[in-house]
């Protein structure tokens with residue numbers, strides 16, 4: 240629905256707002272990885288023309304620690320002199336123009352008492368700590384088996400290795416930004432996030448004001464992927480500066496600043512051992528993980544916790560450790576845990592298939608599970624087998640030669656992997672307002688960071704109200720709307736659609752009660768509702784006509800939904816099978832992905848076009864993770880490639896046709912609308928599928944991503 244506004248430039252993102260009297264803030268970043276700020280010399284900055292405020296830990300803006308119900312604690316800047324990473328926000332300069340603010344920021348001299356820093360995950364492994372939380376370290380052993388070591392020792396075939404994944408940045412097209420303005424003690428903030436009401440809660444917390452005094456507005460969000468789950472430093476600083484300066488403030492991070500002043504997906508190291516019988520039956524799975532974590536230990540990439548969801552095995556042991564480093568904050572990034580975790584697990588499964596001389600699809604089918612390991616709750620709806628078989632037929636898997644094939648100077652290989660992502664819902668409330676012109680408004684705070692949620696609202700509301708989509712006005716991205724949860728953890732469609740169905744049933748009830756009430760057009764008659772009309776015997780009226788006849792302009796009802804009893808009855812996940820063909824140049828060892836296919840079982844697909852785009856985006860990101868993306872952290876903590884020249888992302892020339900298929904089996908055990916999440920599953924199996932295809936083409940097993948030319952030259 241918002242496509243036209245976006246491609247014509249009419250969609251107004253946070254930083255597109257310009258208010259009278261507005262000033263511009265520019266953020267100052269640290270240039271050491273660890274230590275204490277001794278002194279900040281702002282003399283020169285204050286004399287730059289147009290500068291109206293310079294803030295640092297010595298002259299701070301008042302902010303308190305903030306928290307959201309979904310994403311937990313959020314660090315707020317300038318509250319102490321500690322530096323925990325290179326590129327940490329340590330100051331803000333505000334001036335009449337962006338250029339003046341930036342010029343002034345460049346003149347600021349910061350001196351530090353530097354302390355030793357640690358920035359390398361591999362060097363920190365020896366001193367790893369247990370990760371907090373319960374679900375990262377556990378084992379499930381068959382009766383009589385003492386340990387996973389015994390189970391592996393008793394397995395006829397054992398494979399394994401150490402796998403590693405790179406530090407990544409979300410690199411959303413829209414840099415984190417905010418425009419903040421106060422009016423009589425009330426704050427309005429325009430800033431892209433994954434949930435407007437969550438942002439209002441966090442800002443209210445940080446600023447020490449009532450939540451009702453904060454109005455967060457973000458109808459358009461230029462990509463998020465977990466990186467806008469929390470409120471950004473730009474928004475905290477803009478809001479606090481706007482308060483003390485008593486004028487609107489705009490703060491926009493530069494592209495380079497986004498890499499350190501927001502958050503990353505931390506690097507991981509994972510050790511996997513698989514034990515199997517000669518026929519491929521898994522006997523033992525061991526998955527030990529180490530995640531880099533920032534110095535405050537605030538986020539661990541949970542690569543082990545979902546291993547229990549992938550396959551049936553007689554014995555499983557996983558562990559999750561973390562290595563605190565002086566690196567930028569870490570946070571959720573598309574399929575946190577599953578994306579890097581499946582690279583390791585699904586590579587190892589491929590290695591097992593090679594060791595057993597077994598087809599990798601046959602091996603996976605043999606170990607298909609009916610429930611997560613250790614749980615009595617069966618999957619509500621699992622059609623992974625159909626994904627494997629449909630995908631194999633569509634991709635031409637049967638023509639796959641044992642050791643790849645050659646096409647001139649190109650070595651061609653095929654690989655595949657399983658994808659999974661848990662299906663979840665969050666509490667959400669939607670308000671439906673029927674209007675006297677026979678249209679309906681559907682509103683919820685939420686966010687549409689390019690996911691198509693706005694369109695989903697209109698489709699589900701049209702269906703629930705039994706009127707054409709052209710008569711529905713969906714609205715999102717405003718904290719004054721009923722709380723809509725987050726566009727994160729692949730939950731938004733399932734959460735809001737279910738709430739729409741509840742709201743629609745309620746408002747239809749209210750219309751019927753109104754129609755048959757005393758003195759109303761259908762006074763005392765038996766009434767029903769269809770096609771946007773109230774029906775009685777041989778008469779009918781549209782709801783708009785009824786509202787006019789009863790002297791009303793509109794009629795509203797709220798509907799809420801939240802996870803409930805179903806959580807005690809079944810396990811819920813989306814599933815997929817992903818197929819990739821790569822071409823590796825015999826001499827240059829350049830890797831090109833030439834074909835890719837994803838077949839997904841994600842319940843009902845509400846908007847096929849947007850769903851395809853969503854999943855294709857995830858698959859493209861998987862190519863990126865496998866072959867392009869990775870932040871290089873120098874020993875002093877500086878990111879060597881924190882810009883879009885050095886941080887490689889695929890362009891159109893890197894991406895062939897992306898083939899996406901949904902095998903549609905609505906999952907009404909999960910929610911009434913039958914849709915499970917699709918936001919994250921697209922990326923999950925891709926890196927392993929590519930690594931497996933590279934092995935098939937070349938015989939070289941690369942156990943880290945991104946895979947580079949150098950990895951393939953070494954043979």
Ligand code: MOS
Pocket residue numbers: 433463464465466468571572573574575726727728729
């Ligand atoms: Mo997603 S990584 O929870 O936005």
